[in-house]
Amino acid sequence: MNQLNHNRNRMQPLLLTIMSSLVASILLIIGINVFNDDTNIVEEKDQTTDQNIWPREVNALNGTISILEKPERILTASVGHDELTVALVKLDKLVGVAGITKDQTYSNIADLVQNIPEIDRDPENIVALNPDIVVTSEYFPEESIQRLNDLKITVVQTSLASNIEEQMDTILLLGRIYGEEQRATQLVAEIDERYDFIDSIIQQYNTSEKKRVLSITRYSDQIWAAGSNSTEGMIIEAAGGINAAAESGIKGNMTTSLEGLIEMDPEIIIITQPRESGGDEFLEDLVTIKVTQEIPAVLNNKIYFMETKHFTTLSFWNIRGIEELAKLLWPEDIGAKSFGGFSLP
Amino acid sequence: MLSNITKWDRKTTLRARLLLGVSILSVLLSSAILVSVSVGPIPISLANVLSVLLSIGPIETTLHTPLESLIVTELRLPRIIVGIFVGIGLSVAGVTMQALFRNPMADPGIIGVSAGGSFGAVIAITLQLDKYLFISVPACAFIGSLLASLIVYSFGHSRGQLSMPALLLAGVAVSAFFSSLISAIVVLEKDTNSVREILFWLAGGLDSRSWEHAVTAGPLIILGALLIMFYSRDLNLLNLNDDDAKGMGINVNVTRPFLIILSALLTGMAVAVSGTIIFVGLITPHILRLIVGPDHRILVPLSALTGALFVVSADTLARTVIQPAELQVGMVTSFLGAPFFLFLLVKNKNRLHNL
Numbered sequence: 001m002n003q004l005n006h007n008r009n010r011m012q013p014l015l016l017t018i019m020s021s022l023v024a025s026i027l028l029i030i031g032i033n034v035f036n037d038d039t040n041i042v043e044e045k046d047q048t049t050d051q052n053i054w055p056r057e058v059n060a061l062n063g064t065i066s067i068l069e070k071p072e073r074i075l076t077a078s079v080g081h082d083e084l085t086v087a088l089v090k091l092d093k094l095v096g097v098a099g100i101t102k103d104q105t106y107s108n109i110a111d112l113v114q115n116i117p118e119i120d121r122d123p124e125n126i127v128a129l130n131p132d133i134v135v136t137s138e139y140f141p142e143e144s145i146q147r148l149n150d151l152k153i154t155v156v157q158t159s160l161a162s163n164i165e166e167q168m169d170t171i172l173l174l175g176r177i178y179g180e181e182q183r184a185t186q187l188v189a190e191i192d193e194r195y196d197f198i199d200s201i202i203q204q205y206n207t208s209e210k211k212r213v214l215s216i217t218r219y220s221d222q223i224w225a226a227g228s229n230s231t232e233g234m235i236i237e238a239a240g241g242i243n244a245a246a247e248s249g250i251k252g253n254m255t256t257s258l259e260g261l262i263e264m265d266p267e268i269i270i271i272t273q274p275r276e277s278g279g280d281e282f283l284e285d286l287v288t289i290k291v292t293q294e295i296p297a298v299l300n301n302k303i304y305f306m307e308t309k310h311f312t313t314l315s316f317w318n319i320r321g322i323e324e325l326a327k328l329l330w331p332e333d334i335g336a337k338s339f340g341g342f343s344l345p
Numbered sequence: 346m347l348s349n350i351t352k353w354d355r356k357t358t359l360r361a362r363l364l365l366g367v368s369i370l371s372v373l374l375s376s377a378i379l380v381s382v383s384v385g386p387i388p389i390s391l392a393n394v395l396s397v398l399l400s401i402g403p404i405e406t407t408l409h410t411p412l413e414s415l416i417v418t419e420l421r422l423p424r425i426i427v428g429i430f431v432g433i434g435l436s437v438a439g440v441t442m443q444a445l446f447r448n449p450m451a452d453p454g455i456i457g458v459s460a461g462g463s464f465g466a467v468i469a470i471t472l473q474l475d476k477y478l479f480i481s482v483p484a485c486a487f488i489g490s491l492l493a494s495l496i497v498y499s500f501g502h503s504r505g506q507l508s509m510p511a512l513l514l515a516g517v518a519v520s521a522f523f524s525s526l527i528s529a530i531v532v533l534e535k536d537t538n539s540v541r542e543i544l545f546w547l548a549g550g551l552d553s554r555s556w557e558h559a560v561t562a563g564p565l566i567i568l569g570a571l572l573i574m575f576y577s578r579d580l581n582l583l584n585l586n587d588d589d590a591k592g593m594g595i596n597v598n599v600t601r602p603f604l605i606i607l608s609a610l611l612t613g614m615a616v617a618v619s620g621t622i623i624f625v626g627l628i629t630p631h632i633l634r635l636i637v638g639p640d641h642r643i644l645v646p647l648s649a650l651t652g653a654l655f656v657v658s659a660d661t662l663a664r665t666v667i668q669p670a671e672l673q674v675g676m677v678t679s680f681l682g683a684p685f686f687l688f689l690l691v692k693n694k695n696r697l698h699n700l
């Protein structure tokens with residue numbers, strides 16, 4: 001008995017050491033994730049371009065996928081994929097879209113997809129729509145993919161990047177998946193042209209002339225700032241601004257405080273949450289709270305609402321966000337210019 | 346005569362221990378507050394913090410800048426004060442429930458009172474009542490906590506007797522029930538922004554807390570905690586068994602529900618201004634029991650101070666460790682609390698068996 005107790009006494013510090021090691025490992029993993037800026041891009045750029053050859057293989061996030069014939073019934077399961085797909089194929093090929101894609105606030109194609117069935121991630125509901133192919137992001141549950149594969153439905157997972165170059169790679173990959181390579185190349189050229197136009201404006205200015213821009217939202221009293229590697233951050237930089245949150249060390253979208261906003265010292269604040277969903281209250285607080293009066297953007301009345309759908313989606317529609325922000329940043333060059341939507345197939 | 350002297354000695358010892366505990370914890374809490382006020386994305390020296398604090402009173406000082414004054418008085422102090430109230434509320438509710446349910450695992454989070462409070466608050470957020478009436482979220486949180494407490498209490502009765510296992514099992518069931526209702530609201534709610542609001546609120550935290558929050562929750566938490574302290578002798582007896590408590594003149598059928606309502610009030614108010622911050626109500630009383638013993642006359646007031654110290658310290662870490670970004674305070678309370686609690690268990694296992 002004494003031996004048993006003795007052993008227990010020896011075990012407890014050991015267990016504590018193991019638990020401490022686990023905690024240290026978790027911290028290490030978090031640290032690696034926080035400081036690792038690389039994204040998991042698996043998509044292949046140089047794939048066969050003949051759009052009439054079937055079956056074909058594509059390298060996707062869920063491995064090498066064989067597509068037997070040109071998909072006629074396509075189901076996509078995220079706003080980003082829905083927006084990309086609508087830009088590549090005729091609308092009647094879409095048999096299901098994500099529910100949020102029908103929401104005008106978050107989707108740039110809400111008007112177009114109102115009559116298309118709304119899907120969820122339940123394999124049974126997906127099967128009921130009888131798709132040839134399901135295109136989705138890396139967040140789609142692996143078990144659901146397995147079940148769909150068991151039912152002979154092809155599932156392709158592709159990443160949805162928050163920078164334009166990778167988005168163009170995704171468009172080319174989707175073009176190959178859908179057998180619409182020409183249309184994909186056309187769309188990429190269109191995006192490239194619009195991106196280059198903004199870039200040509202920015203190139204005229206030195207870094208010292210660029211303004212510090214901060215993209216923020218507030219939900220349930222938590223203020224979220226968009227730092228490096230965020231979609232909003234990418235848009236700010238592409239529009240010729242300096243991302244104030246990234247400069248202060250914010251990575252991705254993280255919560256901060258009013259004090260954090262003062263420290264970030266932005267010259268322009270953009271609010272990307274809908275006005276009716278707390279945006280107006282947030283603005284009112286920003287301009288009335290005494291302590292925020294020290295922020296240059298507040299002091300100079302440079303707080304702007306931006307279209308949520310241009311800043312939250314992970315598709316080429318971010319270009320519209322870049323264009324609208326560039327208009328604010330470089331009013332003398334493009335302040336009066338109006339930018340439209342994108343071409344459709 | 347000898348008996349009287351012993352009784353007097355005991356009282357003196359009790360008072361001395363209480364005084365010592367209160368003194369130590371007050372010094373620690375004051376230090377934590379001073380550190381918390383001085384650190385943040387914009388560093389403010391301790392001298393300037395003191396200058397600001399003095400200038401709040403009648404003493405005019407010029408050491409600090411106007412911005413430092415605003416940061417201290419409008420941002421950091423209200424957040425710290427709310428943290429103190431939340432710490433007091435959750436830890437006093439925890440120690441009370443552990444005594445009432447005679448179970449060391451009883452905690453507002455575990456027996457469903459926090460889930461009830463969260464449900465009430467989620468209803469208020471979903472119906473956007475908070476846009477019309479600031480008090481609606483705390484009020485609904487309190488109603489939810491009270492409802493959960495009453496359900497647990499009523500199901501815990503068997504043939505007129507309070508059954509502790511039944512109480513705890515009812516608590517677990519009620520917690521699961523309210524949690525599933527919250528999940529259903531999140532799934533069924535079509536408004537994406539409401540869902541965001543709910544999820545961020547459920548994550549808990551002291552972000553952007555203002556004097557308004559302090560004024561909303563503070564007085565009721567302090568009142569509830571003081572009333573529970575007044576009943577701390579009764580808690581000692583209720584913690585033993587109902588017969589002994591009745592023998593000592595306690596009306597168990599009145600005192601127990603009253604104390605349950607007070608616990609619900611404390612939990613509801615804390616949850617209303619901070620979301621669900623876990624672990625505070627469970628570990629602070631346990632840590633103190635290991636240090637000062639099980640007497641609630643000491644345990645309750647010291648739990649209040651320790652809870653405040655714990656939440657203020659955890660929140661200071663939460664808002665400074667990756668500044669200018671912030672962590673959720675609940676993340677820090679769990680991260681710090683769990684290993685420390687295990688460490689104490691290992692160090693004091695012999696003493697723990699006797700509690």
